[in-house]
Amino acid sequence: MINGHGNNLQGIQHLLKADFSTNVFDNPQTDGLLDYLQTQMPTIRNYPDPECRILRKKLATTFHISPEQVLVTNGSTEAFYLLAHAFQQQCSAIRTPAFAEYEDACTLYQHQLVFVGDLNVLNSSTPADLVWIGNPNNPDGRYHNPQELIAFLEQNPQRLLVVDEAYIDLCEGAESVAPLVSQYPNLVVIKSFTKLFAIPGIRIGYLLAHPSIIQRLQACHMPWAVNALALKAGEYILDLPEKPSAALRQRLDESKRLQTELARIPGLRVSPSPTNYFLSELQQTTAAELKKQLLEKHGFLIRDASNFRGLGPGHFRIAAQNETINNEFIAALRASINVLQPCLSYPSL
Amino acid sequence: MINGHGNNLQGIQHLLKADFSTNVFDNPQTDGLLDYLQTQMPTIRNYPDPECRILRKKLATTFHISPEQVLVTNGSTEAFYLLAHAFQQQCSAIRTPAFAEYEDACTLYQHQLVFVGDLNVLNSSTPADLVWIGNPNNPDGRYHNPQELIAFLEQNPQRLLVVDEAYIDLCEGAESVAPLVSQYPNLVVIKSFTKLFAIPGIRIGYLLAHPSIIQRLQACHMPWAVNALALKAGEYILDLPEKPSAALRQRLDESKRLQTELARIPGLRVSPSPTNYFLSELQQTTAAELKKQLLEKHGFLIRDASNFRGLGPGHFRIAAQNETINNEFIAALRASINVLQPCLSYPSL
Numbered sequence: 241m242i243n244g245h246g247n248n249l250q251g252i253q254h255l256l257k258a259d260f261s262t263n264v265f266d267n268p269q270t271d272g273l274l275d276y277l278q279t280q281m282p283t284i285r286n287y288p289d290p291e292c293r294i295l296r297k298k299l300a301t302t303f304h305i306s307p308e309q310v311l312v313t314n315g316s317t318e319a320f321y322l323l324a325h326a327f328q329q330q331c332s333a334i335r336t337p338a339f340a341e342y343e344d345a346c347t348l349y350q351h352q353l354v355f356v357g358d359l360n361v362l363n364s365s366t367p368a369d370l371v372w373i374g375n376p377n378n379p380d381g382r383y384h385n386p387q388e389l390i391a392f393l394e395q396n397p398q399r400l401l402v403v404d405e406a407y408i409d410l411c412e413g414a415e416s417v418a419p420l421v422s423q424y425p426n427l428v429v430i431k432s433f434t435k436l437f438a439i440p441g442i443r444i445g446y447l448l449a450h451p452s453i454i455q456r457l458q459a460c461h462m463p464w465a466v467n468a469l470a471l472k473a474g475e476y477i478l479d480l481p482e483k484p485s486a487a488l489r490q491r492l493d494e495s496k497r498l499q500t501e502l503a504r505i506p507g508l509r510v511s512p513s514p515t516n517y518f519l520s521e522l523q524q525t526t527a528a529e530l531k532k533q534l535l536e537k538h539g540f541l542i543r544d545a546s547n548f549r550g551l552g553p554g555h556f557r558i559a560a561q562n563e564t565i566n567n568e569f570i571a572a573l574r575a576s577i578n579v580l581q582p583c584l585s586y587p588s589l
Numbered sequence: 590m591i592n593g594h595g596n597n598l599q600g601i602q603h604l605l606k607a608d609f610s611t612n613v614f615d616n617p618q619t620d621g622l623l624d625y626l627q628t629q630m631p632t633i634r635n636y637p638d639p640e641c642r643i644l645r646k647k648l649a650t651t652f653h654i655s656p657e658q659v660l661v662t663n664g665s666t667e668a669f670y671l672l673a674h675a676f677q678q679q680c681s682a683i684r685t686p687a688f689a690e691y692e693d694a695c696t697l698y699q700h701q702l703v704f705v706g707d708l709n710v711l712n713s714s715t716p717a718d719l720v721w722i723g724n725p726n727n728p729d730g731r732y733h734n735p736q737e738l739i740a741f742l743e744q745n746p747q748r749l750l751v752v753d754e755a756y757i758d759l760c761e762g763a764e765s766v767a768p769l770v771s772q773y774p775n776l777v778v779i780k781s782f783t784k785l786f787a788i789p790g791i792r793i794g795y796l797l798a799h800p801s802i803i804q805r806l807q808a809c810h811m812p813w814a815v816n817a818l819a820l821k822a823g824e825y826i827l828d829l830p831e832k833p834s835a836a837l838r839q840r841l842d843e844s845k846r847l848q849t850e851l852a853r854i855p856g857l858r859v860s861p862s863p864t865n866y867f868l869s870e871l872q873q874t875t876a877a878e879l880k881k882q883l884l885e886k887h888g889f890l891i892r893d894a895s896n897f898r899g900l901g902p903g904h905f906r907i908a909a910q911n912e913t914i915n916n917e918f919i920a921a922l923r924a925s926i927n928v929l930q931p932c933l934s935y936p937s938l
Contacts, residue, residue, distance in 0.1 A: 266634070278627045284790035284822075285615070314663065314814060321811045341812070348809060441633035441817030460697060462670045463690070465663060467816055468790030473633075 257539025258565045260558040263378065263435070263517035265410055267487055270437045276476050277442075283468040290463040295471050298478040299446055303418045308451040311458065312474070314465045316406045316432040316445035317341050323370070323402060323428065323447075324349040325460045333368035335359060336550040337379055337519075339404065342372040343549065355549060359384070359392055362399075371396070374404045376411040379545050379557040381513025386417050393424045400453075402428045406445070409436040412492050412514040418448050425450040433477050436488070444470040491516050495560035501570050507581050508573075519545060522554035524581040530556065530573075533580060538572035606888025607914045609907040612727065612784070612866035614759055616836055619786045625825050626791075632817040639812040644820050647827040648795055652767045657800040660807065661823070663814045665755045665781040665794035666690050672719070672751060672777065672796075673698040674809045682717035684708060685899040686728055686868075688753065691721040692898065704898060708733070708741050711748075720745070723753045725760040728894050728906040730862025735766050742773045749802075751777045755794070758785040761841050761863040767797050774799040782826050785837070793819035840865050844909035850919050856930050857922075868894060871903035874929040879905060879922075882929060887921035 292312035300307045313319040324332075324345035332346045333354040346353055354368055362368055371392075376383040393401055401424075408414045408431070418429045432445040444466060447457065495516045502520060503510040511519040522530060527544040534540045545555040560566055641661035649656045662668040673681075673694035681695045682703040695702055703717055711717055720741075725732040742750055750773075757763045757780070767778045781794040793815060796806065844865045851869060852859040860868040871879060876893040883889045894904040909915060 262636075264636075274630045274633070277633075278630055281623045281627055284623070284626075284788045287611075287613075287789045288792075314816075317811055317813055345811070439633045440636045440813075443637075443813060443816040462666055462694070464666060464789075464792060467663075467792040467819065469818060470816065 252535065252541070255535055255539055256541060258561055258569065259541045260561060260569060261541045261543040262440075263407065263410075263515075263557070263559040264438050264440050265435060265488065265491060265516055265559070266561075267436060267438045270439075273437060273439065273473060273476055277469055277473060280469060280472040283472055286468065288464055288466060288468040288471055292466060292471055295446075295474045295478070298475060299448075302478055303421075303448060305419065305422055305448065306451070309421055309448055309454060311447045311449075311454050311461070312466055312471070313445045313447060313461075314467075314470075315434065315440075315443040316404065316430050316447075318443075318465060319430045319445055319447040320345040320404075321348070322457045322460050324351060326453075326456045327351070327370055327400070330369040331367040332370045332372060333362055333366060334549075335371070335373045335377070337377075337545070337548040338372065339374055339378045339406075340548065342402075342404075346372075357550070359388070362392075362396070368399055370400045370402055372402045372404070374407070375417075376407050376414060376513070376515050378407060379517070379543070379548055379551075379555075380511050380519045381411075381515040381517060383411055383414055383514055386415050386420070389417050389427075390420070390424075393420075393427055397426055400426050400428055402430065404430045406430065406432040407435055407515055407517075410488065410492075410516050414514070421448045421450065425452070428453060433474050437473075437477055439473060442470045442473050443467070444474050446474075491560060491562075494563055494566055497563075498558075498560045498566050498570070501566075502573065505570075505574055505577060507577055517557055517559040519551075519555060519557050521552070522556070522577070522581075525577070526553040527556040528553070529580055530576055533576040534572055537576065538568075540569055540572055601884065601890070604884055604888055605890060607910055607918065608890045609910060609918060610890045610892040611789075612756065612759075612864075612906070612908040613787050613789050614784060614837065614840060614865055614908070615910075616785060616787045619788075622786060622788065622822060622825055626818055626822060629818060629821040632821055635817065637813055637815060637817040637820055641815060641820055644795075644823045644827070647824060648797075651827055652770075652797060654768065654771050654797065655800070658770055658797055658803060660796045660798075660803050660810070661815055661820070662794045662796060662810075663816075663819075664783065664789075664792040665753065665779050665796075667792075667814060668779045668794055668796040669694040669753075670697070671806045671809050673700060675802075675805045676700070676719055676749070679718040680716040681719045681721060682711055682715060683898075684720070684722045684726070686726075686894070686897040687721065688723055688727045688755075689897065691751075691753075695721075706899070708737070711745070717748055719749045719751055721751045721753070723756070724766075725756050725763060725862070725864050727756060728866070728892070728897055728900075728904075729860050729868045730760070730864040730866060732760055732763055732863055735764050735769070738766050738776075739769070739773075742769075742776055746775055749775050749777055751779065753779045755779065755781040756784055756864055756866075759837065759841075759865050763863070770797045770799065774801070777802060782823050786822075786826055788822060791819045791822050792816070793823050795823075840909060840911075843912055843915055846912075847907075847909045847915050847919070850915075851922065854919075854923055854926060856926055866906055866908040868900075868904055868906050870901070871905070871926070871930075874926070875902040876905040877902070878929055879925055882925040883921055886925065887917075889918055889921055 296307040296310040328349035331352040428449040543557040645656040677698035680701040777798040892906040
């Protein structure tokens with residue numbers, strides 16, 4: 241795994257006022273889930289069902305597919321590693337910048353790797369048995385609509401398109417291609433319960449694909465990889481009458497406002513994103529310096545994104561918080577940039 | 590994974606009066622752990638520490654080794670898969686009968702396999718880079734003392750000895766070789782919090798070895814494989830002033846008594862075991878038939894052990910329960926055997 245990955249807060253917790261570095265949405269409407277899991281604690285007294293039958297059946301119903309098209313995994317991360325394993329030593333094209341685990345998983349299982357900035361540049365001569373894409377993508381929030389993905393699936397029937405939808409519930413107006421796995425045997429969709437429900441500590445994700453792909457992945461899947469409480473969390477979430485939406489709506493509006501405000505700061509370039517997180521780029525200083533300044537002087541943690549393949553030393557990712565904290569962050573960011581690149585705070589003469 | 594593995598109770602729960610099939614000890618002295626984990630539920634709001642630093646440090650202190658000699662895993666099962674992966678395509682000797690996951694993990698990572706009934710039969714011409722042994726062993730409870738293992742380590746410096754101590758806390762008078770990993774770079778010890786604390790649903794285990802082996806395994810380890818509550822469970826257990834022992838003492842005495850009682854039943858052969866579980870063999874009927882009879886007529890579940898490599902159709906494994914239930918089980922077993930092999934219930938003329 242690449243360094244500084246995830247919200248690894250050990251050792252800096254005492255400095256922290258707000259964490260803009262993680263794109264997990266701290267949804268206030270999901271406390272019921274934690275209460276429920278407390279009542280389910282005795283389930284850890286038995287082995288979890290290695291086949292995750294109850295949750296697979298619920299997922300199949302949700303997406304109008306069969307349980308044979310569903311694999312439950314230890315977070316969506318395990319889905320990437322299982323895919324890389326089941327297709328070891330094949331060629332993978334990764335749309336970059338990307339979540340580092342696609343590349344790490346492929347490297348571990350000796351894939352030949354190709355990196356592309358756009359799906360359209362893949363032509364018949366590109367060696368790519370698998371094509372990996374985040375939708376919306378992490379770290380830049382870029383979103384492809386189903387029509388674009390369907391066009392790719394139809395033009396590339398010999399390639400497996402791996403669509404990581406871990407963040408799709410946090411993306412404005414986004415539509416999942418999950419139900420399309422019945423129609424396209426070359427489509428794999430990976431999803432997570434983590435992001436909208438803010439439970440990355442419990443490790444629960446899933447993968448939807450053609451039964452033949454699921455079988456191939458199951459052959460690589462060690463038993464009991466998903467713990468008993470994680471299964472209960474997934475079951476609870478799927479049984480909810482509706483997804484928490486008011487808090488999310490508000491957060492996405494805040495993300496847009498924050499993007500607009502930051503774009504006004506001299507020396508900063510913002511990549512527009514339809515999600516709660518987005519990329520920015522510093523023009524005259526590094527993300528590492530800004531991160532240090534913001535944490536030590538103001539207690540705000542950002543994600544230095546310079547270690548994402550294809551990004552530079554000035555790139556950082558932030559996830560919008562609530563209005564009050566965002567306003568404090570904007571002021572802190574202006575002040576920090578003034579310290580780090582003072583010449584940019586005045587119009588050039 | 591082999592079929593009928595673990596206590597897979599889905600679908601038969603309504604028939605069940607007592608479960609003799611799992612060798613997880615239902616320790617009544619561990620309820621405090623479940624209460625503690627309820628208070629720790631908010632930890633699932635953040636990613637677990639991918640390096641498991643707090644737990645590794647506590648384990649290092651416990652075994653008088655360094656944190657660089659410790660790897661925390663998603664149950665001990667993940668430790669087997671990581672080892673098989675890190676040493677893929679090498680030769681493994683497995684002491685049989687054995688927990689099926691050693692073989693499954695090695696097969697998945699294309700090991701050449703050798704099966705031996707005894708460590709002593711391995712000589713310099715046996716192709717074995719790794720040697721796997723359960724201590725005490727599952728399913729037969731066989732125990733090797735440290736002197737035997739040390740002799741093997743010293744006579745086979747070129748071979749990695751993998752000692753699975755998942756059940757060692759449940760074995761009378763057993764001594765762990767865990768602290769010896771500092772002395773023998775060819776020793777790997779795998780342990781679990783699951784068995785004595787009866788929490789197989791939470792998935793937490795660990796592996797102790799030379800730092801160079803730990804590094805090799807870490808390179809194969811996907812991030813966040815161990816969930817946040819599992820880490821908390823491990824930390825809690827290591828902080829306990831003493832291990833729960835009175836209940837265990839009683840259970841081991843019950844296991845001995847049950848072994849003696851069963852050995853008296855005509856048509857049954859019992860393999861003596863120093864643990865809470867042991868193997869028995871039916872001489873004139875199959876374990877599958879006995880299992881069906883015991884479950885359907887009496888509500889007792891046993892582990893048909895005929896699918897362990899090296900065992901036959903008559904083998905089954907049981908784990909002793911409390912005195913009352915054991916007595917009911919003995920009566921049920923006598924009755925079932927009378928039905929299945931009536932000729933054996935009377936002395937031959």
